[in-house]
Amino acid sequence: MESKWLYWAKQLQSIAQTGLTYSKDIYDLERFELIRNISVEMMAQQTGMDKTVIKDLFANETGYATPKVDVRAAVFKNNQILMVKEKSDGKWSLPGGWADIGLTPSEVAVKEVEEESGFHVKAIKMLGVLDMKCHPHPPSPYHIYKMFIQCELVGGKPTKGIETSEVNFFAEDELPPLSISRNTKEQIEMAFKYLYAPQKSTYFD
Known part of the structure; x- marks a missing residue:
């Protein structure tokens, strides 16, 4: 589902980041910096964003390039799912966010639920590990x-968090506008399918 230009830009950024991390030769470092700049130019051309902003967001990392990890918690009560309203876009999502260094995935889920909704939970099952590019999300500069x-x-x-303005439970056929x-x-x-059929195996792309 990912646009070819975005895929190419991210591949170039990944190659450049890894090359800048491990290369010692000054000329190779210059070439990898050029590759990184090309990836920034591609993003700027396609999005209309300022190159400085793109470089800060898209080409600011060091070390071997790896995917980022986003953790989302599915919490049910009376066959309804817990959701929070995001202040950033006014739409609803499962509690969650970027994985934190030093925490396990289940610890991240528990922490995010408490911070964003006020509820205390216990992680019980990994439902799925999805690659964002395989699903109908908006384009992202990150893998x-x-x-x-x-x-x-x-x-x-229920308690509002720093990033959330409302907390509520929703039935499967009454979902609010989603932060896609x-x-x-x-x-x-x-998530609802796993609620109704808990024996299902974990989904992964």
Whole structure:
């Protein structure tokens, strides 16, 4: 589903980042920096964004290039799923965010649910590991893996977070407008399928 130009730009950025990390020859470093600049130019040309902004967001990392990891928690109560309203776009998502260094995926899910919704949960099952490019999300400058973890509600009360303005539970046929950069309708439906058929094996791309 990913546009070819975006795929190429990300591949060039990955090659450049890894080359800049491991190369010692000054001429090779110059070539890899040129490759990185080409990837930034491609992003700027296609998006209309300022090259400085793109470089800060897209070409600012060091070390071997690897995918980013986004963790989302599926929490159910009375056959309804917990969702939070994002302040950034005014739409709804499963609680979650970038994985934190030093925390396991389940610890990230538990932390994000508490911070964004006020509820206390226990992680019980990995539902799926999805590659964002294989699903109908908006284009992203990053290569992202999305982990969906089912969590059991154990306490707490609905509380707005720093990044969230509302907290609520929704039935599968009454979903609110979704923040599709974070989760799609098909991914929410996937979570409900595991609720109804907990014996299903973990999905992965």
